[in-house]
Amino acid sequence: MGTLYIVATPIGNLEDVTLRALRVLREVDRVFAEDTRRTRVLLEHFEIPQKPVSLHAHNEAGRIDGVLAALEAGSELALVSDAGTPLVSDPGVRLVAAVTRAGHRVEAVPGASALLGALTVSGLDTQRVLFLGFLPRKAGARNRLLENQVGRGETLVLFESPRRVATTLSEVANILGNRPACVARELTKKHEEVLRDSVEALASHYAASPPRGECTIVIGGALADEQAGAQSWAEDELEQSIRAELSAGVSTRDLARDLAERSGHPRRDIYARALALRDSEGTATSAPSTAPDESE
Numbered sequence: 186m187g188t189l190y191i192v193a194t195p196i197g198n199l200e201d202v203t204l205r206a207l208r209v210l211r212e213v214d215r216v217f218a219e220d221t222r223r224t225r226v227l228l229e230h231f232e233i234p235q236k237p238v239s240l241h242a243h244n245e246a247g248r249i250d251g252v253l254a255a256l257e258a259g260s261e262l263a264l265v266s267d268a269g270t271p272l273v274s275d276p277g278v279r280l281v282a283a284v285t286r287a288g289h290r291v292e293a294v295p296g297a298s299a300l301l302g303a304l305t306v307s308g309l310d311t312q313r314v315l316f317l318g319f320l321p322r323k324a325g326a327r328n329r330l331l332e333n334q335v336g337r338g339e340t341l342v343l344f345e346s347p348r349r350v351a352t353t354l355s356e357v358a359n360i361l362g363n364r365p366a367c368v369a370r371e372l373t374k375k376h377e378e379v380l381r382d383s384v385e386a387l388a389s390h391y392a393a394s395p396p397r398g399e400c401t402i403v404i405g406g407a408l409a410d411e412q413a414g415a416q417s418w419a420e421d422e423l424e425q426s427i428r429a430e431l432s433a434g435v436s437t438r439d440l441a442r443d444l445a446e447r448s449g450h451p452r453r454d455i456y457a458r459a460l461a462l463r464d465s466e467g468t469a470t471s472a473p474s475t476a477p478d479e480s481e
Contacts, residue, residue, distance in 0.1 A: 193296030354388035
């Protein structure tokens with residue numbers, strides 16, 4: 186049985202490649218790349234004599250059988266995207282799912298990530314984060330996704346094309362309010378730019394001066410008063426969510442904290458209901474013996 190390596194590559198600065206990534210790319214039997222032209226730049230720079238094979242959104246399904254056959258024969262394979270960590274808003278999800286179902290080993294070779302890079306320089310909370318990827322193209326679906334974030338306390342991170350940055354920021358302001366935000370553009374590259382301001386101010390800035398290059402937007406979570414004012418879930422919806430969390434093995438403390446943010450119901454009430462459901466139905470979970478501290 187072979188191994189499929191998920192190899193992170195630089196998002197701009199070639200010095201950000203890891204020593205392990207270079208070793209894996211040299212040693213594997215084949216490299217699958219989202220864009221073979223971009224991957225060749227990296228390989229040639231480090232004198233790695235590989236000839237990458239394309240694997241992108243339009244041919245991923247057709248590559249799966251060949252990859253599985255190669256792994257079954259004991260081959261060592263690598264998957265890279267255009268830049269950063271594969272599968273994060275990039276092709277490869279279906280491939281990795283098929284490889285794991287077939288029982289082959291999948292190994293991460295971590296490295297650069299625009300998501301993590303933007304988050305760490307944003308100046309916003311990094312403890313609870315929700316990654317939205319690229320927002321839907323259709324306005325209705327996009328608005329519904331943003332509306333689902335009303336009242337949630339997580340920091341939001343999303344990718345956006347430069348031509349849509351101003352529009353997206355305006356939509357965020359209209360739906361979520363004028364939250365603090367950060368736009369990280371061309372991270373690690375020569376013209377890197379990180380701007381921090383309110384969502385409305387950043388929308389105005391980029392409407393007047395459209396950006397160029399890759400953009401990652403980081404948006405602050407809802408403040409306490411917005412979270413408190415979020416519409417509460419119906420009782421049956423809350424109970425269904427508690428049951429689902431318990432069945433998934435989530436501890437009563439963790440589910441109480443998570444569902445309180447999302448539902449608008451008090452954390453202690455959710456905790457008590459979760460304990461009652463767990464004890465009455467014998468749901469397996471690693472529940473703590475004491476009630477959650479509201480100051481956490």
